[in-house]
Amino acid sequence: MTYLDHAASTPLLPEVAEAMLASMKAEFGNPSSVHGYGRRAKQVVEDAREKVAAAVGALPAEITFTGGGTEADNLALKGPFGLIPGRHVVVSAIEHRAVLDTVEWLERQGAKVSAVAVGPEGIVDPLKVAAAVNSSTVIVSVMAVNNEIGTVQPIEEIVAAVKAVNPSTLVHTDAVQALGNLPVDVKLWGVDLASFAAHKLGGPKGVGALFVRNGVRLTPLIHGGGHERGLRSGTSNVAGIAGFGVAAEIAAREVHAKSEALLALRAQLLDGIRRAVPDAGVNGDLTTRIPGNLNVSIPGTEGETLLMLLDQAGIACSSGSACASGALDPSHVLLAIGTDRALAVGSLRLSMGRATTPDDVASLLEVFPDIVGRARRAA
Ligand SMILES: Cc1ncc(COP(=O)(O)O)c(C=O)c1O
Numbered sequence: 484m485t486y487l488d489h490a491a492s493t494p495l496l497p498e499v500a501e502a503m504l505a506s507m508k509a510e511f512g513n514p515s516s517v518h519g520y521g522r523r524a525k526q527v528v529e530d531a532r533e534k535v536a537a538a539v540g541a542l543p544a545e546i547t548f549t550g551g552g553t554e555a556d557n558l559a560l561k562g563p564f565g566l567i568p569g570r571h572v573v574v575s576a577i578e579h580r581a582v583l584d585t586v587e588w589l590e591r592q593g594a595k596v597s598a599v600a601v602g603p604e605g606i607v608d609p610l611k612v613a614a615a616v617n618s619s620t621v622i623v624s625v626m627a628v629n630n631e632i633g634t635v636q637p638i639e640e641i642v643a644a645v646k647a648v649n650p651s652t653l654v655h656t657d658a659v660q661a662l663g664n665l666p667v668d669v670k671l672w673g674v675d676l677a678s679f680a681a682h683k684l685g686g687p688k689g690v691g692a693l694f695v696r697n698g699v700r701l702t703p704l705i706h707g708g709g710h711e712r713g714l715r716s717g718t719s720n721v722a723g724i725a726g727f728g729v730a731a732e733i734a735a736r737e738v739h740a741k742s743e744a745l746l747a748l749r750a751q752l753l754d755g756i757r758r759a760v761p762d763a764g765v766n767g768d769l770t771t772r773i774p775g776n777l778n779v780s781i782p783g784t785e786g787e788t789l790l791m792l793l794d795q796a797g798i799a800c801s802s803g804s805a806c807a808s809g810a811l812d813p814s815h816v817l818l819a820i821g822t823d824r825a826l827a828v829g830s831l832r833l834s835m836g837r838a839t840t841p842d843d844v845a846s847l848l849e850v851f852p853d854i855v856g857r858a859r860r861a862a
Pocket residue numbers: 490491550551552553554556579581626628629630657659660680681682689690691
């Protein structure tokens with residue numbers, strides 16, 4: 484099997500699996516217990532908090548562990564309401580559903596939502612974001628890296644532009660696709676809140692974190708025993724958190740070397756695709772994107788057919804469309820950046836990671852011309 488779907492999830496790193504197993508076997512105590520078992524489990528959680536904090540440029544006290552990226556996004560967006568005057572939210576049109584569906588829910592509760600349009604390059608314009616901000620804007624949320632087209636957003640500039648209009652507006656970034664793919668420094672970005680998910684960087688699923696800048700107040704989503712400084716009640720997922728810590732440490736250490744390797748692989752991939760399918764088009768700006776992502780439109784095809792044929796050939800990737808109730812539903816991201824509907828339906832996301840090799844790329848390229856031909860005949 485050739486795995487080219489690292490943006491969906493990444494294989495667990497061996498070092499992570501080892502740390503998780505060790506923690507499950509030895510540190511089974513409840514981290515809230517005062518006895519030695521509890522203290523050891525708590526130490527595991529606090530060591531991981533330090534590692535995650537160091538990987539993203541935060542203080543350990545600014546890291547709240549959550550049950551994944553979706554929960555971190557929900558906490559970031561719902562948490563400030565009622566604590567800061569105003570009821571307006573600004574998002575970009577290319578956010579992940581974890582953000583878009585959350586703000587739709589807030590809208591049903593009475594919030595006002597502005598979605599900032601994004602051009603064909605797939606990069607959010609800080610001036611457009613600032614133009615949407617007003618005196619009632621509680622929070623702005625713009626992702627650091629788009630999960631479909633991999634484009635890197637100018638977060639630092641967005642924060643500066645937003646704060647120039649309303650210094651009390653909070654800025655959140657969904658950085659789930661950034662950690663492991665880019666150097667991350669929340670202090671450099673200047674954000675108030677940032678979401679992360681362990682499974683995108685070789686860690687386990689169901690574990691994430693929200694960076695909450697010192698001084699920012701949030702109402703928790705989950706009430707109970709007051710864990711995570713009252714922000715996320717519930718006994719901590721000690722093994723998952725231990726795995727996240729190790730994954731974050733490795734991600735930060737290896738990000739530069741990994742980027743170089745992936746840039747070379749992507750050039751090989753794109754070159755081969757263009758030779759096989761000269762009318763293939765790249766969705767979004769090619770250079771301002773994480774090295775492991777390539778999102779291409781293959782005219783005259785349906786992504787679902789391509790996916791199925793590739794899967795039969797042992798290659799796993801994603802398409803820019805999903806089959807919702809029997810009809811092909813093109814990706815909201817591709818439509819938002821102005822991709823023609825038919826091209827959006829015929830799009831593929833090929834995402835590479837730490838384990839991807841030139842042989843993986845060659846395996847895809849070997850079967851690609853035949854598969855595109857068959858998909859075109861089937862369309
Ligand atoms: C940009 C982005 N945000 C949020 C999420 C959700 O994270 P999780 O799967 O950990 O809930 C994902 C995962 O697909 C993502 O890519």
